[in-house]
Amino acid sequence: MKRNDLPDPARRRLLAGSAGMVGVGLLGAAPVVAAHNVAHWDAETDVLVVGTGAAGAAAAIFARQADAAVLMIEKADYFGGTTAKSQGGYWIPNNHLMRARGLTDERAAALRYMARLSYPELYNAADTQLGLAPDDYALIATFYDHAARVVQRLETLGALGSTFFPGGAGYEYMPDYYAALAQNEAPLGRILSPRRPDGAPGMGDEIARQFEVAVKARGIEVRFRQRAVRLVQDANGAVVGVEVADADQKTHHLRARRGVVFGTGGFIHNADLRRRFLRGPVYGGCTVPAAQGDFIPLAQAAGAQLGNMQHAWWAELVFEQAVVNSAVPMNVFVPPGDAMLQVDRTGRRYVNEKFVYNERAQLHFVWDPQRAEYRNLLTFMVYDRRVAEQFAGMFPLPPGPAPYVIEGADFQTLGAAIGARLAQLAPHTGGFALDDDFAGQLVHTVSRFNGFATSGKDADFQRGETPVEGYFHNMYRPPDQTNPSPNPTMHPLADQGPYYAIILCAGVLDTKGGPRIDTHARVLDAFGAPIPGLYGAGNCIASPAAQAYWSAGGTIGPALTFGALAGEHAAARR
Ligand SMILES: Cc1cc2nc3c(=O)[nH]c(=O)nc-3n(C[C@H](O)[C@H](O)[C@H](O)COP(=O)(O)OP(=O)(O)OC[C@H]3O[C@@H](n4cnc5c(N)ncnc54)[C@H](O)[C@@H]3O)c2cc1C
Structure with a gap:
């Protein structure tokens, strides 16, 4: 198929998103697959989730709870990505464990803290949106409004139990990174850990273990060693599936009737992207090797707008x-x-x-x-x-x-x-x-x-x-x-x-730039409109935290939250 064979909206999106385009690793192939060219779907589901880290797993579980059929694919041969390697903290303002201990974390104050750190040059406490652009403010507000709900729901579902991140040596709680900042009115209790079966706080491998159990318990199939390589779009430009390459480089087409959620991590191990986008000389990271920014060219080919590419954790x-x-x-x-x-x-x-x-x-x-x-x-x-x-x-x-x-x-x-x-x-x-x-x-x-x-x-x-x-x-x-x-x-x-x-x-x-999303974790095109059927969360998208690292757990907290929002929204799409 030639580029001109793309459905019209897809072609428009491709052109709009072509600035800074990076090689997709499929020389000679069209950047997206037109659905009418897929002769055979190797599998069909409602919501297809790509990646098994915090973002992908949360998306899969919330989509399944909303009665969608879910299929997960994973490039590596194990579940959990960098999440499984992490310390396992997740930063959740106003979480249920804080509330149970009488620790207050008011919305307005928490938003001031996040806005002050994410956009220090714009921050204005007197402004109704704290000086931020409306869509950036909306993402931070959405995080506050849903993070605690998501984590409490995971607890209720038996999918991920939480406890406070370990204190120790005179510390009851781990303090926020900017506990002393004037805008921080709730510096203790926001950082949670997975609760191991013995009740003790676990690390990232415990998040991955519990999520894998929860995914299996819900009958969600996980196909390992399957790498998403291209999106499939219909004549209206909606994303309706993914082309994957298996370990033998054979390609398969997976159909997603309601949506595709990417939770594929960042791009630190892609030397090209690292050099072109990060804001200084950066040599690598302790991220798993799979973090190669695969989502970026795929989403660009569908016309996605990139953001936050210069920043990282x-x-x-x-x-x-x-x-x-x-x-x-x-x-x-x-x-x-x-x-x-x-x-x-x-x-x-x-x-x-x-x-x-x-x-x-x-x-x-x-x-x-x-x-x-x-x-x-x-x-x-x-x-x-x-x-x-x-x-x-x-x-x-x-x-x-x-x-x-x-x-x-x-x-x-x-x-x-x-x-x-x-x-x-x-x-x-x-x-x-x-x-x-x-x-x-x-x-x-x-x-x-x-x-x-x-x-x-x-x-x-x-x-x-x-x-x-x-x-x-x-x-x-x-x-x-x-x-x-x-x-x-x-x-x-x-x-x-x-x-x-x-x-x-x-x-x-890991890095934290990629396609920009809205408050439902829908990927936005170059003009700010959602690309139908395409979602992203975690390190593969432009982080709602922008340049900030609010505290320990500041990466997994938003990954869980926006992953869950993506799963819920995709499941409800018809
Ligand atoms: C040592 C260490 C400690 C850390 N501690 C913390 C902490 O305590 N708190 C915190 O918030 N953050 C921590 N982090 C950072 C945190 O681990 C990551 O930011 C977070 O886990 C990213 O989650 P994710 O779901 O976006 O991606 P990941 O967990 O990286 O998952 C992405 C998955 O997508 C898969 N994938 C990639 N490309 C494709 C493709 N094309 N097709 C199919 N699958 C694909 C990958 O194999 C991977 O399994 C730590 C990181 C490290 C390394």
């Missing part, structure tokens, strides 16, 4: 892992250790090392105008032997020798060793190098840091002063580790070496 990575494979085993969520600091290429501290990973990672995008380079393309986590020993095994501090750890007997030799390592890595960095006086400056930096550690007050970056920093530090600290300093997140570095360094770069938990 950011986190730092060990550069020497990411350079080998963008799918790193783990991100540097919190650099462990007290006698530990992060410095830039000049040997100066540039960040509060214990603050939220999403925020720290964005400092890698700072531009140096005179040198015409990313000033913090790479930065350096520096620590002493006490930290190496006491925090061993807390990633990225290895339990034993690791090739990415650079060692020096003193700061001079450490600086020289980092310089030599950077020279080896030059083909991946554009020749990024240390300042000539890196080691000399590092001596001053450590001396200043040691003074702050002794007094307990970090006059430069206020390390350890917000609630979440203490929580994070404890999370990445062996229970028997002690620090007599007045600020437990800081300790003077030893006067004598050896000292160690790990090279860090920007990465992600």
